[in-house]
Amino acid sequence: MGLLTVGSVAFDDIQTPLGHAEKIVGGAATYISLAASYFTNDLKLVSVIGGDFPQEELDHLKSVGVDLEGLQIKKDEKSFFWAGRYHDNMNARDTLDTQLNVLADFDPILPDGYKNEDFVMLGNLTPAVQMKVIDQMEHRPKLIALDTMNFWMDIAWDELMAVIAKIDVLMINDEEARQMSKEYSLVKAAKKIMDLGPKFLVIKKGEHGALLFHKDEIFFAPALPLAEVFDPTGAGDTFAGGFMGYVAQTGDVSFENMKRGVIFGSALASFCVEKFGIERLKGLSNMDIIDRVEQFVKLVSFDAKLEL
Amino acid sequence: MGLLTVGSVAFDDIQTPLGHAEKIVGGAATYISLAASYFTNDLKLVSVIGGDFPQEELDHLKSVGVDLEGLQIKKDEKSFFWAGRYHDNMNARDTLDTQLNVLADFDPILPDGYKNEDFVMLGNLTPAVQMKVIDQMEHRPKLIALDTMNFWMDIAWDELMAVIAKIDVLMINDEEARQMSKEYSLVKAAKKIMDLGPKFLVIKKGEHGALLFHKDEIFFAPALPLAEVFDPTGAGDTFAGGFMGYVAQTGDVSFENMKRGVIFGSALASFCVEKFGIERLKGLSNMDIIDRVEQFVKLVSFDAKLEL
Numbered sequence: 001m002g003l004l005t006v007g008s009v010a011f012d013d014i015q016t017p018l019g020h021a022e023k024i025v026g027g028a029a030t031y032i033s034l035a036a037s038y039f040t041n042d043l044k045l046v047s048v049i050g051g052d053f054p055q056e057e058l059d060h061l062k063s064v065g066v067d068l069e070g071l072q073i074k075k076d077e078k079s080f081f082w083a084g085r086y087h088d089n090m091n092a093r094d095t096l097d098t099q100l101n102v103l104a105d106f107d108p109i110l111p112d113g114y115k116n117e118d119f120v121m122l123g124n125l126t127p128a129v130q131m132k133v134i135d136q137m138e139h140r141p142k143l144i145a146l147d148t149m150n151f152w153m154d155i156a157w158d159e160l161m162a163v164i165a166k167i168d169v170l171m172i173n174d175e176e177a178r179q180m181s182k183e184y185s186l187v188k189a190a191k192k193i194m195d196l197g198p199k200f201l202v203i204k205k206g207e208h209g210a211l212l213f214h215k216d217e218i219f220f221a222p223a224l225p226l227a228e229v230f231d232p233t234g235a236g237d238t239f240a241g242g243f244m245g246y247v248a249q250t251g252d253v254s255f256e257n258m259k260r261g262v263i264f265g266s267a268l269a270s271f272c273v274e275k276f277g278i279e280r281l282k283g284l285s286n287m288d289i290i291d292r293v294e295q296f297v298k299l300v301s302f303d304a305k306l307e308l
Numbered sequence: 309m310g311l312l313t314v315g316s317v318a319f320d321d322i323q324t325p326l327g328h329a330e331k332i333v334g335g336a337a338t339y340i341s342l343a344a345s346y347f348t349n350d351l352k353l354v355s356v357i358g359g360d361f362p363q364e365e366l367d368h369l370k371s372v373g374v375d376l377e378g379l380q381i382k383k384d385e386k387s388f389f390w391a392g393r394y395h396d397n398m399n400a401r402d403t404l405d406t407q408l409n410v411l412a413d414f415d416p417i418l419p420d421g422y423k424n425e426d427f428v429m430l431g432n433l434t435p436a437v438q439m440k441v442i443d444q445m446e447h448r449p450k451l452i453a454l455d456t457m458n459f460w461m462d463i464a465w466d467e468l469m470a471v472i473a474k475i476d477v478l479m480i481n482d483e484e485a486r487q488m489s490k491e492y493s494l495v496k497a498a499k500k501i502m503d504l505g506p507k508f509l510v511i512k513k514g515e516h517g518a519l520l521f522h523k524d525e526i527f528f529a530p531a532l533p534l535a536e537v538f539d540p541t542g543a544g545d546t547f548a549g550g551f552m553g554y555v556a557q558t559g560d561v562s563f564e565n566m567k568r569g570v571i572f573g574s575a576l577a578s579f580c581v582e583k584f585g586i587e588r589l590k591g592l593s594n595m596d597i598i599d600r601v602e603q604f605v606k607l608v609s610f611d612a613k614l615e616l
Binding site: 088089090184185186187188205208209211218219220221222225226227228229256259260263299300302303 | 396397398492493494495496513516517519526527528529530533534535536537564567568571607608610611
């Protein structure tokens with residue numbers, strides 16, 4: 001089955017201790033769509049860009065199966081732009097500049113052909129925009145996943161709670177889970193957050209892996225220990241895209257299948273951080289991905305024989 | 309086979325957000341021995357205590373198989389004492405008081421019956437004392453493991469490097485690995501540290517699990533997500549005791565078997581933090597431990613089916 005994604009398509013300016021990439025293509029929906037394209041080429045994108053966005057990047061998205069009918073192009077305006085600098089350890093970053101541009105008054109309009117999708121990924125955006133997308137669906141999708149961030153908890157708590165009540169899978173990082181639940185223990189945090197609506201919760205812990213919660217069950221996927229993280233930008237979105245792409249392709253929303261989604265999402269994210277921006281998400285082969293997944297399996301595998 | 313442990317046997321005063329335990333029994337060698345006792349009751353302890361140490365705690369150690377011939381008792385002196393307070397998140401702590409007492413001039417003397425042990429665990433102590441233990445061994449043990457901390461890197465770097473060159477397994481936490489190697493990436497840190505001597509490196513990441521490195525191989529064991537961490541004191545020592553107890557009992561120093569050691573060590577550590585001090589390390593049944601290990605297995609298990 002296909003996947004409908006809403007989120008930013010944008011430019012980033014990224015400084016890391018290993019280099020500086022000026023005005024490269026980024027945006028949550030870009031990462032999500034590219035990652036998901038390794039699982040399904042029935043992808044629909046709802047976003048907005050300015051006239052400054054490179055045609056060859058749109059052509060690339062099309063070439064991997066992303067339908068762009070839902071992408072608004074405002075010829076006389078500029079695309080969303082974010083500039084940031086990572087600290088030496090890559091685990092923290094400072095925002096140097098944010099120019100909303102076309103995102104400032106983004107009104108997500110779903111083409112008719114988008115309104116019956118079964119799988120919906122709401123990338124990190126203002127909760128009101130995320131809600132507008134849900135409101136336009138003609139039937140309740142099989143699975144709605146949502147990413148958000150502390151910023152929206154600070155300035156749009158009520159709107160965020162309203163949209164979270166309507167989704168199935170929430171994907172946030174550990175800090176955000178703690179802020180949302182006011183609990184330090186992630187187990188306690190997960191219980192409180194699932195009481196807000198989502199039946200599934202993914203807590204992303206960056207270099208420490210990811211946890212998937214459902215009812216009283218917990219699944220943990222490690223992050224692959226990497227010699228070098230080149231650029232962490234988009235890793236969380238790439239995870240989300242790999243996860244939802246896999247789940248949509250299989251059409252199976254069981255906990256057991258979502259575990260596999262977490263593994264595929266983690267595998268895609270481990271590629272993403274190896275180069276600047278979206279570079280590493282282009283041209284991967286199925287074998288590249290399967291090899292990476294096998295590294296995850298090997299990392300936590302041991303020969304049972306656990307008697308005492 | 310048996311295990312020889314050297315390390316502190318002491319008193320702790322522990323404040324956590326959940327309570328205050330005044331002058332309870334602690335010390336690295338206490339935690340190590342108790343954890344290891346679930347795997348072997350051929351345990352030898354080299355340490356020093358004052359006349360103030362409770363006889364019933366010594367009796368308990370004896371009852372679980374710990375030989376105390378190597379435990380020096382200085383009747384007119386006081387045992388090592390540490391007081392600390394954990395921060396709200398339990399991931400950081402402040403030392404409020406340290407009284408070396410009998411540890412100040414500790415000279416570890418191995419009884420003759422200790423000098424042919426095959427498995428040796430050198431708990432966190434001044435590197436010079438750790439070296440004295442190695443020097444007294446009559447033959448090269450099959451496996452020597454060592455724990456240390458940033459404090460010794462700061463004040464006794466050369467002595468620490470000298471003893472690290474003589475061991476097989478180094479067990480440190482992620483911050484210590486970064487300080488020792490001057491590398492942020494744990495993969496790069498591990499390579500540099502193994503170049504210093506140890507063939508195996510365990511990097512403990514607290515609530516984020518533990519990594520075992522050997523040559524180009526990496527094994528990762530998660531920490532069990534817990535609703536409540538009551539007192540993290542001794543979790544690292546308990547991990548070390550479970551690990552070395554298991555490896556010593558099996559007599560198998562292969563990487564494959566050490567993976568199982570890491571799982572058992574993690575399981576024991578997950579009990580340790582559930583109550584103050586050593587309380588939870590008393591009276592566990594084999595079934596308790598196997599149940600816990602099965603939770604670890606379940607946490608990372610997924611049904612393969614990873615085609616694309």
